[in-house]
Amino acid sequence: MAVREVLKMGDPRLLQKARPVEEFRTAELRALIGDMLDTMHHLHGAGLAAPQIGVDLQVVIFEIARNPRYPDVEPIPLTVLINPELEYLSDEQDEDWEGCLSLPGLRGRVPRCTHVRYRGHDAEGHAIDRIVQGFHARVVQHETDHLQGVLYPMRMRDHSKFGFTEVIFPHLAIVE
Numbered sequence: 001m002a003v004r005e006v007l008k009m010g011d012p013r014l015l016q017k018a019r020p021v022e023e024f025r026t027a028e029l030r031a032l033i034g035d036m037l038d039t040m041h042h043l044h045g046a047g048l049a050a051p052q053i054g055v056d057l058q059v060v061i062f063e064i065a066r067n068p069r070y071p072d073v074e075p076i077p078l079t080v081l082i083n084p085e086l087e088y089l090s091d092e093q094d095e096d097w098e099g100c101l102s103l104p105g106l107r108g109r110v111p112r113c114t115h116v117r118y119r120g121h122d123a124e125g126h127a128i129d130r131i132v133q134g135f136h137a138r139v140v141q142h143e144t145d146h147l148q149g150v151l152y153p154m155r156m157r158d159h160s161k162f163g164f165t166e167v168i169f170p171h172l173a174i175v176e
Contacts, residue, residue, distance in 0.1 A: 001034035003042045004053040006101045014102060015149040018051050018058045020083045024125030029059075033080055033123055036061050045101045046076075047139050049146030052102050058083045060143035064135070073135040081128060084120035084144050088113045089131065098142060098152045099165060107169070108162035110152045112138045 007014050021029065032055060040048040040061060047062030063078040095111045116137045119129045132140065142152060156162060 001031070001038045004035050004039045006039065006043065006048075006052050006104075007054055009100075009103050009151055009153075011102075013054055013056075014051060014146070014151060016051065016056065017149050018049075018056050018147040020058050021121075024082070024121065024123060029082075029123055032057070032059060033061065037078075040101075043101050047143040048101060049143050051146050051149075058147050060084060060140075060147065062139045062143055064139070076136045076139060079128070080122050081118065081120045081140070081143075082122065084118055084140070084147070086141065086144055087117040087119075089115040089117055094138075095157075096138065097168075098138070100142070100152055102146075102151065103153070105164055105166070106162065107165045108153055108156050109158065110138075110142075110155050111157060112141050112155075116140060118144075 023029070032050060036048050036050065036053065036059070039053060046064055047060060050057045050059040060081050061079065062076060064073055064076040090113060092114045093111045094114050095109050097107050098110045099107045114137060115131070115133045117129070117131045118140050119127070122128055145152070153162060
């Protein structure tokens with residue numbers, strides 16, 4: 001497996017819709033997921049979508065164990081989610097800070113639905129069906145947005161709440 005280069009905002013590939021995965025349990029899919037995991041962990045990300053490394057497929061991964069970029073959030077189990085579908089379970093939204101590996105060094109306050117259900121498949125083709133809330137709901141919405149060509153600044157309502165992490169959160173002392 002390998003750490004891959006993450007595309008940065010401005011690269012037109014980040015604005016394209018990703019294609020569904022048609023075959024599970026393949027060596028190519030396992031290699032892609034391995035590279036995504038290596039890349040996400042190397043960069044201390046909470047998640048990563050295949051389009052962020054230039055792969056036009058509906059594959060996202062996410063996990064929060066101990067993460068210096070998000071020191072105060074609840075753990076999220078490692079999840080490989082393929083061909084995801086989201087269902088918003090409430091009209092209630094929460095606005096909170098988000099970062100993105102494709103916008104290194106930046107954070108912005110983004111409104112997201114507080115309760116969602118997501119469905120999809122793992123790398124073996126087994127069904128995943130979860131109801132989540134809080135930061136977990138925020139992460140899965142953020143990552144699945146990448147599959148639609150949406151970056152978090154496109155969801156922001158107030159761009160005065162968008163800036164460099166080192167300025168907004170100087171106590172984190174993280175180089176993104």
